Amino acid sequence: MCNLYSNTTTQEAIRRLFPLTDRAGNVEPGRVYPDQLAPILRHGDDGLELAMSRWGLPSPPSVLKTARDPGVTNIRNLGSPHWRRWLGKEHRCLVPLTSFAEPRGKGKGNQWFAAADPDAVMFFAGIEIRDWKSVRKVKDGETTDDLFAFLTCPPNAEVAAVHPKAMPVILTKEDEWQAWLDGINATELQRPLPDDALVLLDDE
Template sequence: MCNLYSNTMAKEAMRQLFAVDAAHDALGNAEPLSAIFPKGMAPIVGVNDDGARWLRTAHWGFVMPQVSKRTGKPIQPKAVNNARDDKLRMSGFWRNSFEERRCLIPATSFCEAKGRNPATYVWFGVTGDGARPPFALAGVWRAYTGNYGGGELREMMTSSMVTSTPNELVRETHPDRMPVILDPADYEQWLMGTPDEAFALLKPFPSERMVIHQSGEDMKSDRGGLRTAE
């Protein structure tokens, strides 16, 4: 699973990398994010009905309404920010989004914590040019309208990243899951392919194409970013 990642790309770089026309960029004054936590707002890339790609800001986590066991009244909803690959086609919570609303989640690193009290935070990325080469995680999205925190009615886009079994590099830190990193050649297939074609992409990214950017205690932010989303 993943509960923390970063995206320190400028939005102009995201438009270029993910082939998004400026007319379909709805990010506004988006800034680089060195730490994105569940319930944070961060960019995602999706497609219109005509296949044109867009960039929008989404709440990280599908909203799951909850009620108090003591009072029976609504409480702060839960944000379900990871979608297991083995649940995408079986669970009604994920199925429609996987079949109809897949997205790319731009990132420059993701973090897994190892141990407790204190935990060691390990930040993973991909090989390439520059200090933090950009990449995309497989994601799904859906719209949410309803009460959110303090009874406030909100309309927003929500997203969740897909996880699969870890490769050799990540397994040393998290033995069960890792987010699915997509090869750039597979972006179109993930966004526009059939469910079968998209599902075929859900596999561990090659460990030889990944690096550990930093590791240590209390590293809840990847160096180089300007702010956090939590």
């Protein structure tokens, strides 16, 4: 399960790809961990907007043992009523990334993956919600946050050799980006990248 990724795509580069309003402020490139803020491309009142959101959608109540909800970073089961309510167009987002990591196994660190094509632009197929009240960290108490997570799917050959259960859904083509934002049935894009689309990197 992907719980770490890196984004070095600049705001200027994203603005060249989409007509949007930039509400993200000054985004520093680098690694993104669960529960951290990261830039996402989402629907705004006047079209698309780039905004900061916290990584981790609300957990299903059935899995919570305390009032604290650390959030769910990856979504696989689109048939779950918990997730179905947020699959519509209004909750769709694109999450820019440059590379992502999958755990090699206990004590073995992470394996990083990047696009084999150096000119490829990658986005996770994301879901986002806004103004969600929850206790993410006990010391902070209840907070109100914009949240996001992204879909996963069966892995392609490169990822399967390291993590045979799943990989993130990554969109690399303009028609895929637009179809996702326009509300295409999520299962139509819940698929792995083609084999040989990724290269393995040393731990960054």
